[in-house]
Amino acid sequence: MSSASSQDEKLVRMANQIAQYFTSQPHDQAVAGVVEHLRSFWTPKMRRQIIDHAAGDGAGLEPLTLEAVQQLAVSSSG
Amino acid sequence: MSLIKEVDYGTKLASSDVKVTLTIDGERVAVPKGTSVMAAAMSMGTAIPKLCATDMLDAFGSCRLCLVEIEGRRGTPASCTTPAEEGMVVHTQNARLAKLRKSVMELYISDHPLDCLTCPANGDCELEDMAGVVGLRHVRYGQKGANHLHGAKDESNPYFTFDESKCIVCSRCVRACEEVQGTFALTIQSRGFESKVSSGGVDFLASECVSCGACVQACPTASLTEKSIIEMGQPEHSKVTTCAYCGVGCSFKAEMQGERVVRMVPYKDGKANEGHSCVKGRFAYGYATSKDRITKPMIRAAITDPWREVSWDDAFTYAASEFKRIQAKYGRESVGAITSSRCTNEEVFVMQKLVRAGFGNNNVDTCARVCHSPTGYGLKMTFGTSAGTQDFKSVEKSDVILLIGANPTDAHPVFASRMKKRLRQGAKLIVMDPRRIDLVKTPHVRAAYHLPVLPGSNVAMINALAHVIVTEGLVDEAFVRERCDFADFENWARFIASPDNSPEAVEAITGVKPDDVRAAARLFATGGDGAIYYGLGVTEHSQGSTMVMGMANLAMATGNLGREGVGINPLRGQNNVQGACDMGSFPHEFSGYRHVSDEATREMFEAFWGVKLDHEPGMRIPNMLDEAVAGGFKGIYVQGEDIAQSDPDTKHVVSGLEAMECVIVQDLFLNETAKYAHVFFPGASFLEKDGTFTNAERRINRVRKVMAPMAGLADWEVTLGFARALGVPMAYEHPSQIMDEIAKLTPTFRTVSYAKLDELGSVQWPCNEAAPTGTPIMHVDHFVRGKGRFMLTQFVPTQERAGPLFPLLLTTGRILTQYNVGAQTRRTQNNVWHEQDMLEIHPFDAENRGICEGDLVALTSRIGEVSLRATITDRMQPGVVYTTFHHPTSGANVVTTDNSDWATNCPEYKVTAVQVRRTNYFSSWQDHDRETGVSLRRIAREAVDAAE
Known part of the structure; x- marks a missing residue:
């Protein structure tokens, strides 16, 4: 396994963990919560990596995580 | 400088708001109701003779030396047990009292060795002082009758002795063990003439004693004496400073002979400890002068090369050239730093400043990442700080x-x-x-x-x-x-x-x-x-x-x-982990917990430091290591941390360090991380520098230099030297100037200064215009964030599960006599109590595996294996095993995983699925570690020869 894919796997795991915390909140709040967390604590490179991963096959990303990362992508490009 | 002698009121001063006024020796004095006559007298400067009384303890009334006369009362009551009352008229000295006291002293001295000139307590003996105070010139009874002059001496404890022959059975030690420490290890055995202090029928080392030193401090004679005093004699000056062990942050008097520490004595005015101590702070300071200290800067091109000792300037120049090269080749984000929770606030502040203003990124993190980072996140979300x-x-x-x-x-x-x-x-x-x-x-x-x-x-x-x-x-x-x-x-x-x-x-x-x-x-x-x-x-x-x-x-x-x-009270692990967080050690926050994306805050720092700052969060420690393994992170400056021992998944940590091109380690010792370093900056112990630590109760305490840095520079000066070589000027001549800058840039520290700390002893942040003497209790009328915020806390099971192959859950922790990675305590006699990490296992789990007490067992998780000795105890529950991580050879973190807290990446040290079995071998990792422990620590022979 290349280190890049291993890093992706790790980021997916971390992002899913974050999303899992927010699942008990109303959907819109949960998405916003995940986005805000990624923006506040992840480096720009980590955010880019997870956005690229989501833009690809998005393997392993839970639905809430995927939606949040997609929203992060939109707000980052805006 | 002189020796700080704290006033001993004999009994505690009462805290009542109601005052009573009495007359002592013709002078009127008002004291809080409940104060003893003895303490009332001392509060006006009159020291009534005493032996069994000391203000760390409750009054006992046994020595009969503190007798006084009170008008209108019969007899001569003991002043320590008599409460001061309104209108009371007390006489502390007259012929009758003098005669009584002299008689009492005669009895004491008739059964006490008269070797004062060669006694270790000479110069610090209350019995000797009282003999002088009462004017004892003659003892009528001689020493030929039954006596205790040849009582046994217990030297089993590594730090103090108990000499029965010098004991006056005042019970101060027994009461200190009960009232101050709460261990109840000591008692008075037998009655009358046969009475003697006992540590429970065994010697001190084998007893329940936890070596906190309270008994030694309470002893009025040489009966309980520090071995350092016996060896060195009495100190001649002292300074108040702060312990560098746990997050309690005890104040101590460092009692000195020149630049040599004679003993560390807990300081009664220290608000965190109020005169108490533990075995680490009181006795385990010998690491500061250990022969293992590295006192010369060293460099090497590759970790397989032997270290080469160089001048400070050469070390700074080399380190700076490497970091510049790395950033030029791999980019601005390719370097970072880890600040130390063992260093001072000032040292942490200049470290994170170096990263933000010098490296030009926010790749700074601290050991709180692996301990209390969730505290920061959770309490900020709910309370606002x-x-x-x-x-x-x-x-x-x-x-x-x-x-x-x-x-x-x-x-x-x-x-x-x-x-x-x-x-x-x-x-x-x-x-x-x-x-x-x-x-x-x-x-x-x-x-x-x-x-x-x-x-x-x-x-x-x-x-x-x-x-x-x-x-x-x-x-x-x-x-x-x-x-x-x-x-x-x-x-x-x-x-x-x-x-x-x-x-x-x-x-x-x-x-x-x-x-x-x-x-x-x-x-x-x-x-x-x-x-x-x-x-x-x-x-x-x-x-x-x-x-x-x-x-x-x-x-x-x-x-x-x-x-x-x-x-809500987090008990912080390291001495300055609170301070390290306060000072802006996290990659997303400036000092005072303000996010780097906050424009107003960032602009203030930019204006003060004269440089543009990054508005994006930097890498956390695990991110740095992941990125190093991936090839994008190439240089790290680690101050006073040992991530190769303390952080989880040791193999991954080592892989990360090995992948870097310049690892700078600043430490007292060639620690585990230093095996993978290219530059070694020798550190300074807490005794060798000025500064402040902030403890778990947000208390900012002074650290005071009592000896010159063994390597010539305090840690903050080292960071400044490296910064200068990088072309980042930082013009401080004393840590107080750094604190002034912290105060200017950090609202919760706004009015903190060394002058204020010298005046008040300590303050708890927030300390600012609104709270000029600090804030003992937070959120009194409202939360920092305004309204307290309830957060949803849905339970999510950890991904680390026990199963058929790994049926037990491992949890890790600490033990009294060792501290963290053990770099300090392992270099003291505390090893007497804990010379190796043990695996605690329930009898049921042990029996199922044929494991007996002391057996070598293999501890295997999904990611690694180590061998260590087992101890069988029903303090564990079936299915759960426990070990400490104080000794690098046991490699506890070889088996812990990279699972971590969802919000902060704090590692999940407390849950690792494992299996345990008997073994005859140490693991391959341990064998490899033993080999590299030697090969990666070599220092070039010519340098050693020159040093010798």
């Missing part, structure tokens, strides 16, 4: 103490003594811990409830406790309505009231009987002022941050915030 709410003294007002995932008698022993004192007074204790820690049942303390949660189930348990409180109508609704966001509360209450969170529903997860959970919840909610104290057993989980928020929810729901006796 990243720190505990109380001062330590607050525990004296608690009625119910909920202790979660902390073992204070081992990890925060001086605070544990305070807590035990309150528990002996009747406060109730609820312990939530997988292990039966000492506080569950210890002399005169018994927990009302022990909730032995399975590792990884904390959140389910805190939700269950809250569920009982909400569904049984025990919420303090008035507090919630006034102080908290009520909509958030309602949302939370609906969530927590769900049957899924009931004690019955979560029993399968927590392993705790629902009746106990319900009873504990009712006790916490209705038992009076309830305080939560917690440690790494809360934070070091995949849901560490959720658990911190869960505890905050519980405190808000029960109205237990904003006054004495209550609150």
